[in-house]
Amino acid sequence: MPTKDEDLNEAIRALGQLFLAKLPAKFLEIETAIQRFQSTPEDRENFSLLHRSLHTMAGSAGTFGFPEMGEQARILETQLKNYVAGEVWSQSARDAFCDQVRNYLTVARQRAVETSSSIAGTSDFNAEQDISAVSMAPPVKKIVYLVDASEEVKHEITQQLEQFTFFVESFSCLQDLETALQKQIPAVLIIDTDFDSVHLAGTNEVMRLRMTGYALPPTIFISDTNSFDSRLHAVRAGGQAFLLKPVDILVLTERIEEILAHNYPRRYRIMIIDDDTELAQYYSEILKRAGMITEVLNDPELVLEQMASFRPELILMDVYMPNCDGVELSKVIRQDPSYLDIPIIFLSSENDLEKQIAAVKVGADDFLNKPIEPELWISSLSSRAERYRALRSLVMRDGLTGLYNHTAIKEDLIAKMSSASRDVTSVSVAMLDLDNFKKVNDTYGHQIGDQVLRTLSHLLRQRLRKSDVVGRYGGEEFVVIFPNTTAEVARLVLEKIRIAFNKILHVAEQAEFSVGFSAGVADSRQTTNPDDLLVIADAALYRAKHAGKNQVVLGVQ
Structure with a gap:
């Protein structure tokens, strides 16, 4: 006779299968709503129906193993909220939005077909698998539109942003921006305020597009002019950031991430303690x-x-x-x-x-x-x-980089290794150290050195999984913890990050320069003691430094 826990697991699995079975109907509902919305936009019930359909998908898809499907629906829902709130869209803007939804349905249907058998056939399907899927998901390249008449500016910003997993489409004239917006709305728009040396041309174009009815994405203005007038017009055009040229790429990426973060819920960690199993699961x-x-x-x-x-x-x-x-x-x-x-x-x-x-x-x-x-x-x-x-x-984070400090990262390693021991899985740890960092400080100053540290910390957060943990161990040394990962896999991940970091140009008054890092990696198959694991990784880092620097080396016991 099945226990209450077995009944609950079966009920949750059944809910997952039921959601999967109802997906075609949900897709059809969105498709019908988009047709009505496009044909008769003056009927408020039509866009309410579309908004409700997208909202439902955004709230339920991730719970049953489709996190990307849910996140994309949430992005579309957010765009439509502006329309529901009274924002005026032109016919071309409505058509572009409808095309986005249809593209979303095409990808979502394919995703459902590819995963239906695995979800339906997994006897221990539960909500915790969904959480794991979200936290382990690789970083997704986000589309950014960059509008600037200067080829040099476009090349520099594009080259740098691509190292932070952004996909940049650049345009040299304002008319090309409008054409592109009719096909796809990017995650972020970056545009010059004084386009092609015409004062406020870029800002005025953004204002015109908004008044015409385009559902513009979050907009960041860049400018050669640090005037109150330029900043005020950027605010009036709906800009969410204003950066001076030459653009500090680290500041730009941080502002983009802050803007995009508002589209997603804060994933708080809640422990529920209740002897009533079913009620606790309901909560x-x-x-x-x-x-x-x-x-x-x-x-x-x-x-x-x-x-x-x-x-x-x-x-x-x-x-x-x-x-x-x-x-x-x-x-x-x-x-x-x-x-x-x-x-x-x-x-x-x-x-x-x-x-x-x-x-x-x-x-x-x-x-x-x-x-x-x-x-x-x-x-x-x-x-x-x-x-x-x-x-x-405030207690656990390093003030400069925002990463875990020395004490916090060691505490986290202890917790991760304890969990890995119970689950019989591997946890890897890497020690990273910037190469020739003293020379950077001596040559360009400590302020530029701090910028290098922040850039590396930001790149690590960008390129690693959400389940990985990064800390500043001290000075120019960092620690990365990789749960459920062998040292060999962690090394491959860090190799890609090392190459990307080496391509980033840091700007100082004297010159532009690049910096590398060396790293050593070890995992819990070598030792179950956290302190000993750090010692093995540190010894590998030492070997990497003496072998020529700018490389990642596996630790040996």
Whole structure:
């Protein structure tokens, strides 16, 4: 006779198969909505139907193993929101948007066909596989339109941005931009304010396109003129950034990433503690649909062990549990200094005010009463988790690069190796060191040296998986942790990053220059001790330096 857990897994698997079976109907619904939207745009019900269809796909596709399908639907939904909010689109802009949706459907249908058999035939299909798929997904090249009359400017920006996984299409005249927008809306538009030496020509063209009805992407203006007038017109044209030439590529890439990040949900790590398995799984599914990562714990006795490996940003628990109630469990958690600041939220049907106050007194941060509307519940958890993340970042992050600091990266390595040991998987660690960095500081100054450090840190974040972790170990030395990865694979990944970094030109007053790095890689097959693993990787780094630098070497025990 199947257990409750087996029933739950089967139910989740069945939901996945049901979603897959309904995909053709969902695609048809979007296709019908786009036809109505294109033929009779004056009918508000038509674009409401299209928006609702895209919104539904954006919220559900990722949950059942189609993260890219969900993300693309979310991008289209965001564009349509501007139209729903009153933005005026021309007929050509509507047609271009409709073509984007049809292209999306073509790719989505093919993706569904390719993966249907594997998802339908996997007996242990569950929501956690979806989280893994998202975190392990390789970086996707994002399309950027670059409009500038100068071939030199276009070449320099294009060459540099391509090292950060952007695909750049450049245009030399404003008319070409309008033609391109009719075919495809890019992720970001970069345009010169004073196009072809005509003051505010680029800014005025963007304003004209918006007034004509084009659904323009986030826009970054670049300019030779640092005047209030130029900056004001850029703001009025809807610009989200204004950068002076010569453009600092690192600043440009960081601004692009910040802009694009607003299109995606913040993936907070939430631990759910409840002895009611089905109810805990229900909470988990709701939070995952809101873009969060969850860990369900039904046995309170395992809380410290699970927290060490999962590292939650918020704990959600019921007040009443057998053997150890929520109040007692809060005290146990708060005994560990590492968890003094982690938010603890009680979700319970308990209406007794005195008991609620007692729960808060022992260290809980909030008490939410059941039943509660999911939107209010998610909003409350998100605000608490965001505050914790921000405060934690101040303690754990390096101020210059934004990466984990020395202490934090070592703690993460311990947690990753502990998890790998339980799951019988490999975790790799790499030690990176910039080559001839003292010479860079001595020749170009420490400010330029800091720029080099930030560039490497940004490139590592761009090129690595979301599940990989990067830290600044000290000075010009970095550590990268690769979960579920052998040293051989990690070395190949770092080789590609090394080549890309070596192509990036750093700009100083005296000249343009490039920098390389050396690295050593080891993995947990060589040792299960985190400190020893770092020693092996460091020894490999030492060999790379003495073998000529600018190379990646495997560690030997």
